[in-house]
Amino acid sequence: MTTTAQTVPAGRQHLRGSVRRIGSLARAEAVLLRRNPMALLTALGTPIVGVVLINAFPPTGAVPMPGATIAVTVTAYTLIFPLYYNLVTTLVARREELVLKRLRSSECSDAEILIGAAAPAMTIAWGQTIIGVIAATAVFGMALPVNPALVIVAVLLGTVVFVLLAAASTAMTRTVEMAQLSTLPVVVVSMALGGLFPPDMLPGPLPRIAQLLPLTQVVDLMWLGLTGTTRGGPDEWESFSGIVPALLVLGVWVAVGLLARRFMRWEPRK
């Protein structure tokens, strides 16, 4: 393969083309999202519901930091519903309409198709996270984030993991309606084990399992970046030593996601 005289396009030129193609797909996908009331409601409404719920039923025993709790709750909801759940339904809808097959006949690479489809959901998720952090600071008296870079890394890694998990989940989802069922394992397990409450509050072996899940680690890292402590306790130095294992867990999930994405099908089952 390497012996053929291949005119390798300049890296920058290719990147520019890539951004243009993703942008074009993302624009169309944003129009489609605007015309889909259910998806729009899920995208914009669920994090608000999450904030209302967490205020009504605050996790007992948690560190009393209402601002940080609200910021991480918004992020947890936004990664799960506007990003993961909506992306599963979007990809399945496009697959069943044979749009994915058409796009695979275009100049777009598989990664560009996936990112283009996910772009509006990603934009919403990041926008809500930013609004959540600002609201937590301005309204709920949270101090300015201790380590903003850590917050950004946590949200970016969480985004990558849940986009890949969404792509993989489409393999188990035959119709858009079935997405409500097929997404339940990821949604319920992520939220119940560490996403909404600190893992320490869970009984039996569950805290250990929770520590291996991506959403738990995103929320823990984010909490650490925002407040300088973990959700469990106030010990700053010990908690910062938890960054490496957390990043490691997320790194493994990115790898798992990349492998699982291979199960994604680009056309309907015949």
Place this chain on the structure above:
Amino acid sequence: MLDPMDATGVIDVAGLHRHYSGGGGFEAVRGVSFSVRRGELFALLGTNGAGKTSLLEVVEGLAPASSGTVRVLGRDPHSERRAVRPRVGIVLQDSGFPSELTVMEMTRMWAGTLSAPRPVGEALDLVNLGHRAKVGVRQLSGGERRRLDLALAVLGRPEVLFLDEPTSGLDPAARQGVWRLLRDLLDGGATMLLSTHHMDEAESLADRLAIMHQGLVVRTGTPAEVVGGQPARISFGWPAGVAPPLPVLPGGVTVQRTRGGVVLRTGDLQLTVAALLEWANHHDLRLHQFTAQAASLQETFLAVAEPNGTPHDEEWMG
């Protein structure tokens, strides 16, 4: 810019197999070879299930070959898709439009994925869809969807076009319009690989063609060459009442008796017709619904696709 591979062909397919795994496995393409030269339209004919679409998907680079080689513009369309795709346009068998977009939005989106697109309005005008730009894709008729497919395929000014049954669902007038557009593009130097089961489409457009049956190419050449080996056909209603038996006719004739009529196949139409009519005149017979037809692609195709598809009450004579 000349490719070093131009000497052989714009599309080269050699010993191509495509095997579907699962369900016991199924080999849809079983060793196909052909070559399409620059500026040529090559048609793939075949019944449903003959393997046309399975073959096209490999040549388009949507699926890898199970074995054999495919080159488009000198490159592997699957593993070198990034290099090949900017130079080709594809009409798939199914459109694949998101139903909530308008024609214009769909066309803009597609243009955004292309390296060097035509103006969006120009592409829509080429297929006479300019007046439908603001209509939702879901409101289009089947024929209009097909024309939009074609508009998107030519949007990037491709050197090579792959067309999987591009006129399915079109009314006769719209088909003529598509044929005109394809001829214009051919005049402009484009190369095309087109699948169809309309014989008139192949006869009207193809420089060369291949008839596929059960995953194999069973006839290939120019339309004249493909038809050439086939016998011409004469048919007429058998005269009522008692008629004398047919004479031995010249031209290597086979005779087939159908319900109320006779079908003759001959290698020399003129000679056979002359002898037949002389016989009829001699016996003062009137041959109702007499037709004599040179070999056609339709006949050739049916002979290949349905080798056992002759009527039941046949009877060999002569």
